Amino acid sequence: MEIAGNSKKIAVYPGSFDPITNGHMDILKRAAALFDQVIVAVLHNPNKNPLFSVEERMNLISEATKDYDNVAVDSFMGLLVEYVSMKSASAIIRGLREISDFENELRMAHMNRHLNSSCVTVFIPTNNAYSYLSSSLVKEVASHGRDVTEFVPSAVAKAMHEKYRKA
Numbered sequence: 001m002e003i004a005g006n007s008k009k010i011a012v013y014p015g016s017f018d019p020i021t022n023g024h025m026d027i028l029k030r031a032a033a034l035f036d037q038v039i040v041a042v043l044h045n046p047n048k049n050p051l052f053s054v055e056e057r058m059n060l061i062s063e064a065t066k067d068y069d070n071v072a073v074d075s076f077m078g079l080l081v082e083y084v085s086m087k088s089a090s091a092i093i094r095g096l097r098e099i100s101d102f103e104n105e106l107r108m109a110h111m112n113r114h115l116n117s118s119c120v121t122v123f124i125p126t127n128n129a130y131s132y133l134s135s136s137l138v139k140e141v142a143s144h145g146r147d148v149t150e151f152v153p154s155a156v157a158k159a160m161h162e163k164y165r166k167a
């Protein structure tokens with residue numbers, strides 16, 4: 001019988017997180033209970049025009065996850081599977097809000113597995129209460145001056161308010 005080693009089970013939770021929402025937080029909480037360590041990895045995407053810089057997004061995620069002792073925050077560029085290998089992670093975490101998410105997510109999971117056969121994607125369904133939530137929708141609501149504290153961590157709501165106040 002093989003004796004289990006004591007190597008840590010690390011998962012990467014990648015995304016744009018512009019900004020992190022309560023839906024993301026719910027997925028993260030579940031992932032943190034399943035793995036020894038979860039790395040929230042913010043994608044540097046030069047083709048997008050984000051509301052928050054990568055550094056701002058990382059700071060907001062760090063603030064929102066400060067009570068989780070097995071969550072780290074990082075950023076990456078290029079292919080996700082290469083970042084996952086570099087971190088010796090065994091899984092990629094993706095949240096699913098609704099059936100329509102699944103199509104694209106499954107395609108990405110297959111591509112990632114094709115690019116790196118040891119790459120496993122773990123899908124976690126979002127709490128129903130957040131199934132309609134997306135960073136884009138929250139930005140739209142906040143851009144019209146509405147309070148978004150029920151949708152995002154409090155530091156994020158404050159930062160969004162500041163951004164749109166200055167705009």
Ligand code: PNS
Nearest residue numbers: 014015016017043078079080108111112
């Ligand atoms: O929060 P998002 O924007 O839905 O996250 C998408 C993300 C970052 C997971 C995806 O775009 C990604 O992994 N990009 C990195 C480039 C890559 O590896 N592409 C191939 C994935 S099939």
